[in-house]
Amino acid sequence: MSDAMPALEGFALLTGFAVGLAVSALYFAGLAWTMRKALGSARPGVVLLASFLLRSALLLGVGFALARWLQPLSCWIGYMAAFFVARTVAVHRARVLPPSATEER
Numbered sequence: 001m002s003d004a005m006p007a008l009e010g011f012a013l014l015t016g017f018a019v020g021l022a023v024s025a026l027y028f029a030g031l032a033w034t035m036r037k038a039l040g041s042a043r044p045g046v047v048l049l050a051s052f053l054l055r056s057a058l059l060l061g062v063g064f065a066l067a068r069w070l071q072p073l074s075c076w077i078g079y080m081a082a083f084f085v086a087r088t089v090a091v092h093r094a095r096v097l098p099p100s101a102t103e104e105r
Helices: 011-041 044-068 072-094
Strands: none
Touching: 011 044, 011 072, 044 072
């Protein structure tokens, strides 16, 4: 490996992934809660914006704090990978399935 390319550190990668998975789960749980609240709100835009700012601040704040404590590149790679895993799970769970063809109307 050349000196110009930083090495990935396993502990930072796994820690970033584990913490990222927990924070990302909170992010998407907060999104689901916000959508339910916004649909019944008189001012859904305010609810959605406030929630987005809070959830993003939490996600980025924990990520930056973790990167200061551990090796930043490895930590961010694990953290982002965890976010995409959590996003994939959240999208899969939120998908509305069409009625089956065998179901009577």
